[in-house]
Amino acid sequence: MISAFFIFNQKGEVLISRLYRTDFKRSIADVFRIQVVSNSDVRSPIITLGSTSFFHVRMNNLYIVAVTKTNANAALVFEFCYRFINIAKSYFGKVDEESVKNNFVLIYELIDEICDFGYPQNSEIDTLKSYITTESIVSTAIAAEESSKITSQATGATSWRRGDVKYKKNEAFVDVVETVNLSMSAKGTTLRADVDGHIQMRAYLSGTPECKFGLNDKLVIDKSEHGTSDAVELDDCRFHQCVRLHDFNSTRTISFIPPDGEFELMRCVTNSSSLQNTINPMQRTHNSYRSTSNVKLPLRIIPTVNEIGTSQVQYTITIKTSFDNKLSATNVVLRIPTPLNTTSVDCKVANGKAKYVPAENVVVWKLPRIQGGQECTFTGTAYLTSTTTRQVWARPPIDVDFQVLMFTASGLIVRFLKVFEKGNYQSIKWVRYLTKAEGTYQIRVSVRIVCQG
């Protein structure tokens, strides 16, 4: 298990150092500094030297590091690092060098609580906040009773919720946030498209509410009402600790007692490749790339890139929308790669702004809004310096970021959210949908070489 936990800044200075076991001295931190921080070519998040293994996760120029001398559970160690980051975020906003230094005493308290002898312990943020605070607590007998409540929550079956929550107005907000991952070939065929869905909930509900949650899950709907076609096939779902997995497994109902406040209720993946199971094998061999029917791609990008001799590259890039006219995509940003020896780029756009960013070798085209049904085009010419040796240009893909409100790429819809509580109060529920892409919506480019003359 975890023997030591460190946080380093970018220079390799130790900001937090906690040894859980006596098998290491603090000087083990120097080894990490030499092996990872000052190494410009780190090719693995796990480095093993002799019997010692270093795990690290990078976060805003910080290294979150766990060290072990055993054959530790690697997934657990990384999950622990991620969890630490989440807790830290929840306690003091962002996690960077400044905030770590400003809260180092609190961090020591936290890591003493959430990890004992290298074994991660209860790390539910809600519970932690009830007894690890920045306020001064006087340790007198009066606190004892209060503490008993805390300890029974921290070790109880619903360790994520306090029992005494009260709200005047009982509300629950559900955000369905879908991230589309797309990899499209230069020919316009979908290599891979999947949707990574997160259902985020903010529950402001009194008492101990029992919630039931329903989606247009194909497996449920097919059983109950025949003929509905808008059901979605969920490849895989992962649930927050609070969801009763046995219930889901036997009846596909999502039932739970939510933590107070914000939490991620579930994650689901809708995959394009699962289609492969059902497709006729004959078809498969003839049709090497299939476009996917179950992921609705909100934006289509059609790039044409021509290399004219060795001095110019011409771009024509068109964006087409495929969602309802009433909806719109916002914060659309295209990153169009240019060759490494580009000197300048002429950009022409009717919508938004396009600008060449030499430091990143891209043209950034920003469009604040594209209405459904609209089509936008970028034309541009990159001028190249003549080089004697042709530099290898890896032709990175065009990358698109965007957001579309009230649209789900998977077609997922929340059908109901029911709240039962012995207080029998009325509760208001709100549902929002958002589909977005951040650095994972990629269209590969093939460069056609056009001879001059």
Add this chain to the structure above:
Amino acid sequence: MSQPGQDAKFFQRGKIEELRSELQAAESKDKKYVKRKTVLKRIVANITMGNDMSPLFNDVVQCLGTPLLEIKKMVYLYLISYGRSKPNQIHLVIPYFLQDVNDRNPLIRALAIRTMSYIPIPVVTESLTENLRHCLKDRDAYVRKTAAICVAKLYAADPRKAEKGGFVELLRDLMLDSNATVVANAVAALSEIGDRQDGVIFRLNLATAHKLLNALEESSEWGQIYILDSLLRYVPERHVDAEQMAERIIVQLQHANSAVVLTTIKTLLYLMNYMENRKLIEHCCRKMGPPLVTLLSSGPEVQYVALRNILLIIQRRPTVLKNDVKVFFCKYNDPIYVKLAKLEIMYRLARAENANEVLAELQEYATEVDIDFVRKAVRSIGRLAIKVEAAADKSIEALLSLLETKVSYVVQEATIVIKDIFRRYPGKYEGVIPTLCTHLDLLDEPESKAAMVWILGQYADRIDNADELLDVLLDGFLSEAVEVQLALLTAAVKLFVYKSGSESAKEIVHKVLKWATEDVDNPDLRDRGFMYWRMLAINPSVTGEIVLAEKPPITTDSDRMDRGALDQLLLHTGTISSIYHKNPETFIRNAVGKALVDSPALNSNSRAVLVALPRLQVPDMPIVIPGPGPQEPQAQKRDPPPLASMSKPLPQPEEGTVADVEEEGESDHEDTPDQSKSDDPYSSLGNAFKDYMTDQPRPIVTTSRQRHEDEDLLF
């Protein structure tokens, strides 16, 4: 709720004297203890920065009188850092500890024993043991769960004391506690003790295993991991026991925590060895796929862990993810370690149906920037050609177009794999030899040079100017790497066999034989030189038959890891060991190996390849601890079922088998050198690129048996 901290200013080097006088000054007129808090924060910051604060021991301990929890915690943190180095002063602290251990506040009681157990020196351990016994039975679950871990700490500090004090039995009782968190920590502590070479052996019987499963649902995510992990200590005696257990834990695959998912998979894979119901096994395999894919949407570090494990799992359970090769296509901005891991899986999952897609991807990768990645992509194209016959034509085309890039490392990789393709499909692709010959000057690494030399020698009869080309390569013979020298030597002999009439061939072979036998220090090379020389002198025509004997075609069928080794490695799913594909005892000091344990339920194929563990250093005195909780009458009648037999030592490996099986387990990395017995000098080059090819093409000879066996991996 909590205002943002403002503590960054404390990160400044503080002088001991200065801090001491500030602490002393704080003893008077310290409203709300603000001054003391400030000085302590400075001290903690200095500890963090690595400055020795131990001279302040007495002054800091004085602060324990302050009734402020925050100050107490800082002092405790100080004690964890320096307590061990102050055995003569630590007694000053003991009264404070003892007071806290009996505090009414459970958080304080827990904090006290937790801190004490972090200071493993006799004075502290002594007073800890007296109190720990009460704490293990504390009415508050939080104190009990903390106490459970304290036992593991105590055991680490002084195993015999912990045993004599009966703490292991107390822990075992906690496995039946009403609180799931306590149960999980007790299991974690017992597992830790059981994993020690000198520790008490920890095994589970059916009744206890079921008790733990009951606690599973109410445990925290971490607790679930400890419990699921411990199930590998239960050896099913009947198929039905394994099957029921698998059905119970399979829902955990839906958990949000990737470590829960991977540990569940580990347990399922383990139980499947003891299962009989074919449908259920298939069901488990089907259920495992989607969660594994979902792990790929976690952070890159977890993705990496998942990918390395997937690579193992699909070798043992080929139906898992069989149709999901696209999921493993690399994204442009994947970290390099994720890309490399994906590449291997893509190759594994490639078959005739998806070969075109995979090949198109690989070609895409071959134009990227990272040299290592590009090389591996080029190699994979060649391996794809060898693995999937239907893709061979297109792969060769792809390789030829890559040769045109004239990028040195691309050309070298392509040359290496093309050599293997020649051997896989004799007489089919030799037409590309002239193209290869035009890139001779780009080869500057031993492996690619040796590959090219092999091609020149092997096909000298089809290359008009083979003697010229070989002569060029011979220029630097004495300064070449041994593998190239060996290759040149054999190639020269082959050339002479083909063209015995040619003066230049005669000259070349004479030159090389002379160098090899007179000017070279390497004994292998010299011996081989002498051997060829004598063969040629005694009977040149037989030499031809030997040197140009028909070679066994190579295949990739045998590149799958040996099943016994896989079964063993999969017991470590999700751990560091699964990242490196090595058993922990081979690279971690004091690590204890694991192996499947035989039982009537173990399926016969798994039993046939059972890997025995090297003998454990079982403690001299057997420690007898009666089983926990409710006795299990029917289990007692049978002989093998371990009745909560923490007392039972692991099965001793049969004499003589140990070494053999061990060798077999390692075969994946080590059996390439064996082939140097054959006349093909290149077969010994397997390790030249170390990790490039964990599954390097190998001669077919020994594999027919294996292949047959692998057809049904279900059991």
